[in-house]
Amino acid sequence: MADNTQTPGDFNWLELQTSDSASARAFYTALFDWEYAEVPLGPDDTYTIFNIGGKTTAAAYQLGSDMLAQGIPPHWGLYVSVIDADASAAKAQQLGGTVPMEPFDVMDQVRMAVLQDPTGAQISIAQPINNTGLGLVDKPGSFVWTDLFSPDSTRAAEFYCGLFGWTTYVGDSPYIHFKNGEKYIAGSMPGTLQPGMPPHWLPYIGVESCDAGAEKAKSLGATVHYGPVTMEGIGRYAVLADPQGAVFAVFESGR
Numbered sequence: 001m002a003d004n005t006q007t008p009g010d011f012n013w014l015e016l017q018t019s020d021s022a023s024a025r026a027f028y029t030a031l032f033d034w035e036y037a038e039v040p041l042g043p044d045d046t047y048t049i050f051n052i053g054g055k056t057t058a059a060a061y062q063l064g065s066d067m068l069a070q071g072i073p074p075h076w077g078l079y080v081s082v083i084d085a086d087a088s089a090a091k092a093q094q095l096g097g098t099v100p101m102e103p104f105d106v107m108d109q110v111r112m113a114v115l116q117d118p119t120g121a122q123i124s125i126a127q128p129i130n131n132t133g134l135g136l137v138d139k140p141g142s143f144v145w146t147d148l149f150s151p152d153s154t155r156a157a158e159f160y161c162g163l164f165g166w167t168t169y170v171g172d173s174p175y176i177h178f179k180n181g182e183k184y185i186a187g188s189m190p191g192t193l194q195p196g197m198p199p200h201w202l203p204y205i206g207v208e209s210c211d212a213g214a215e216k217a218k219s220l221g222a223t224v225h226y227g228p229v230t231m232e233g234i235g236r237y238a239v240l241a242d243p244q245g246a247v248f249a250v251f252e253s254g255r
Contacts, residue, residue, distance in 0.1 A: 012133030013079035016060035055135030121199035210252035
């Protein structure tokens with residue numbers, strides 16, 4: 001799929017929260033050949049929207065001093081499309097989650113909220129108003145997959161399936177596949193990427209060559225945490241941290 005057709009339950013936005021927006025912007029535009037536009041948020045703040053050929057691939061903004069003081073590190077966040085953000089936030093609490101940020105309108109674009117699942121991982125929800133979400137997915141330079149790393153992936157799966165209507169498939173390994181309708185959209189593995197790392201969602205961004213992408217990222221100041229490695233019949237991936245420390249993965253499809 002090239003152009004994104006948004007369906008409730010799909011991931012519909014990819015957002016970087018960073019400690020240095022100018023440096024992060026330079027890194028990602030060089031790595032993925034993204035272009036960008038700046039949207040004013042206030043006298044001194046802007047919101048960066050990345051794109052390929054005018055089709056939105058991701059967004060970014062700088063962490064405020066209050067967030068940095070709380071120890072919030074640079075990170076990538078994901079949004080899931082919902083029909084009713086208020087109803088979804090209420091349902092998340094009924095299912096054992098919490099709502100660190102209650103539903104609110106982002107100008108006339110979306111109504112959003114930040115949720116935390118019962119195992120500690122955070123995810124955002126977005127009810128579209130005038131923003132239709134990502135314009136490009138499943139192609140090099142765009143969002144292609146995400147994995148949830150959780151100490152209790154089974155409990156987390158129950159939460160997300162109850163909240164978004166996802167279903168699961170589990171094969172011979174502990175890895176859980178999430179489906180939205182007939183479409184595989186994400187997965188989950190017990191544990192975390194590194195000792196002491198909190199539960200989180202890890203986004204994968206497509207590349208033509210995983211090895212070349214990882215090497216280019218290193219040359220631009222990134223750290224390679226894992227890989228590149230091959231998943232037989234699926235593809236090749238590597239887990240990286242950008243120069244500010246936000247963790248993401250690059251993925252080369254083998255299909």
